[in-house]
Amino acid sequence: MSASSRARATPTPLQSLLQNAPSLLLAPVPLAVLQPLFTRIATHVAQSRPELFARLGPHAGKRFLIDPIDLPFVLVLTPDATRPSLTAHRRHERPIHDAGIAGTFFNLLDMIDGSLDGDALFFSRDLRVSGDTEAVVALRNALDDFEGSALDSVVGSFGLLSGPAALALSGLRAVRGK
Amino acid sequence: MSEAQGYQKPELVCPAGTPAALRAAVDAGADAVYCGLQNATNARNFPGLNFTPAELDQSLAYAHARNAKVLLAVNTFPPAGKFEMWGEAIDRAAKLGVDAVIVADMGVADYAARTHPNLRLHLSVQAGASSPEAIRYYCEEFGIKRVVLPRMLTVAEIAELHRQIPCEIEAFVFGNIGMMAEGRCSLTNYVTGLSTNMDGICSPAADVHYEEDAERNLTTRLGEYVIDRFACGESAGYTTICKGRYLCGAQTGGYYAFEEPVSLNLSALLPDLMRAGVTALKIEGRQRSRAYVKSVVSAFRKAVDDIMAGRDAAFASLLALTEGRRETEGAFPSKRWR
Known part of the structure; x- marks a missing residue:
């Protein structure tokens, strides 16, 4: 199934419930509990792929608002080579940022992971870009040069939790109809 | 239909904006991959895109180990007094052993031909050469071995052109379709x-x-x-x-006074193009992701292989990857496409 047809397919009630599971499950979770996870992701990517920052050029250090529209929080990514950060915020906090990227959690994830095309998501209106467009283009191109699966690399860094995390993601992907 | 029935197997020339995209193209069946350096010497000088010399070197090794060629696009026009960067790009291409350089500017072509006579040269679409006279001139003066045709010729015109020029023809088959005056747009x-x-x-x-x-x-x-x-x-x-x-x-x-948001897709015309004498089929999109590269290259690889084997080409839909989610055959069937 193609990227856009997958994004536009009408889900069954059960699929709908399961697709909303991440949002429903994460809504009551304090962001302070999730923050160590995001910090680990940022640190792992920075350590395993330092060349990413060269591709970002002058845009390394800018603040990117990543808005998974179906999750109850947004993320601010600062791809600074020496102090990378990925912080979670409630949407109403409106964190300061230079550029914004919004889409469903899995569309964003699959774009970062190299299995969906960002331009195609933009054409189908499944991806929204705001603010500093040049910074977004640089980030997209830098992430697209990730060797293999960025997601597998990050999940693999979770140690004992790698197995359950991979299982949970594959389960969610399955109900999403991939 | 098969090679015995008039088809010469065309080279599938595919885009790569990053080393990961190049590997994706090669793995998906590209015969050749074209790419650019991280500067103004190529026509996709976008932030975060393109290759460092070290990445190009590594990518050449990857492609050559899998029998794929790497073409370097040095296809912009040096402003007066700023030729040095273009000359360095040509020198680097020769030193690293790229399989061909895609040039547009006459000065760059002349420098390459004189300085590196064994370096194979292709004429970029940016040169806008569409008449036999213009193409022959580039061939005679600079030793151009292949011309990438502007997207303004019908298949019938390409077939006629093929009979009148001494070099190979590369034609776009998928991707962006812009103004019909490449290399002239300001x-x-x-x-x-x-x-x-x-x-x-x-x-x-x-x-x-x-x-x-x-x-x-x-x-x-x-x-x-x-x-x-x-x-x-x-x-x-x-x-x-x-x-x-x-x-x-x-x-x-x-x-839409000039052109509509739409992508070129000539999958249905592949047999006609192959009969017309097209040596290489080009996919546009160095600015696109490795996901795009993998999908489009895989689809065209299978289609070309099907045609060469005498099978009907079962073509995967690429509509989801097209601009505006629409596709066209542009001027290739007729000049009256709008």
């Missing part, structure tokens, strides 16, 4: 001060702005100019002037 320069032809940037991202209102209507701007307004749910296109929707007296409402 629309971006007019608005942003940066040149597609000399800086390698059409619609620089720094000048592109998106505004979406509460009803999800999207306004796209280049600099201070509105390029298009897309209603909620309406498929969008690139923020290029040639794909803009404008108000003009002769039309009611917004009108």
Whole structure:
């Protein structure tokens, strides 16, 4: 199934419930509990792929608002080579940022992971870009040069939790109809 | 139908904006991959895109180990007094052993031919050479071995051209279809001060702005100019002037005065192109992701292999990857495509 047809397919009630599971499950979770996870992701990517920052050029250090529209929080990514950060915020906090990227959690994830095309998501209106467009283009191109699966690399860094995390993601992907 | 029935197997020439995209193209069946350096010497000089010399070296090794070629695009026009960067790109291409360099500027072609006589040269679409006289001139003066034709010729015209020129023909089969005057377009320069032809940037991202209102209507701007307004749910296109929707007296409402947001897809014309004498089929899209590269290259690889084996080409739909989610055969069947 193609990227856009997958994004536009009408889900069954059960699929709908399961697709909303991440949002429903994460809504009551304090962001302070999730923050160590995001910090680990940022640190792992920075350590395993330092060349990413060269591709970002002058845009390394800018603040990117990543808005998974179906999750109850947004993320601010600062791809600074020496102090990378990925912080979670409630949407109403409106964190300061230079550029914004919004889409469903899995569309964003699959774009970062190299299995969906960002331009195609933009054409189908499944991806929204705001603010500093040049910074977004640089980030997209830098992430697209990730060797293999960025997601597998990050999940693999979770140690004992790698197995359950991979299982949970594959389960969610399955109900999403991939 | 098969090779014995008149088809010569064409080379599938595929885009790569990053080393990961190059590997994706090779793994998906590209016969050749074209790419550029991280500067104004190529026509996709976009932020975060292209290759460092070290990456190009590693990518050459990857491709050659899998019997794929690597072509380096040095296909912009050096401004007066700034030739050095283009000369260095040619020298580097020769030193690293790329399989061919794609050039557009006569000065660059001349430098390459004189300095590196064994370096194979292809004439970029940016040169805009479409007549037998022009193409023969490039062949005779600079030893051009292949011409990438502008997207303004019909298949019948390509077949006729093939009989009159001494070099191979490369034709676009998928991807962006812009103004029908490649290498001559100054629309971006007019608005942003940066040149597609000399800086390698059409619609620089720094000048592109998106505004979406509460009803999800999207306004796209280049600099201070509105390029298009897309209603909620309406498929969008690139923020290029040639794909803009404008108000003009002769039309009611917004009108795509130059070209519509649409992508070229010649999958149905592949047998005709192969019969017309096209040596290489080119996929556009160095600015696109490795996901795009993998999907498009895989689809065309299978189609070409099917045709060569005498099978009907079962072509995967690529509509989801097209600009504006629409595709066209452009001028290839007829000049009256609009």
